[in-house]
Amino acid sequence: MTVTLPKKLEAFVKRKVRSGGFRSADEVVLEAVRQWSEQENDWRQDSPELKEFLLEAVRGSHRPFQLTELEGSAET
Numbered sequence: 001m002t003v004t005l006p007k008k009l010e011a012f013v014k015r016k017v018r019s020g021g022f023r024s025a026d027e028v029v030l031e032a033v034r035q036w037s038e039q040e041n042d043w044r045q046d047s048p049e050l051k052e053f054l055l056e057a058v059r060g061s062h063r064p065f066q067l068t069e070l071e072g073s074a075e076t
Contacts (some may be wrong), residue, residue, distance in 0.1 A: 003029065 005013065016028045 013025045014030045016022050017025060022028045029068070
């Protein structure tokens with residue numbers, strides 16, 4: 001497989017290799033794709049629970065938040 005990166009991303013990959021964290025550009029790209037894959041899989045595992053939570057919140061009785069309530073909850 002051959003992948004062409006925009007100049008900014010290519011420079012980023014080269015910096016990662018030069019920093020010594022990776023032996024090659026292939027390793028950098030492989031790690032990035034692996035992390036992306038894990039994030040996507042985690043999201044899919046959580047999505048049924050999140051969907052249920054959001055549907056319950058939307059369907060349930062609720063009232064609008066006041067700005068002061070939101071500001072107060074950030075302090076705790």
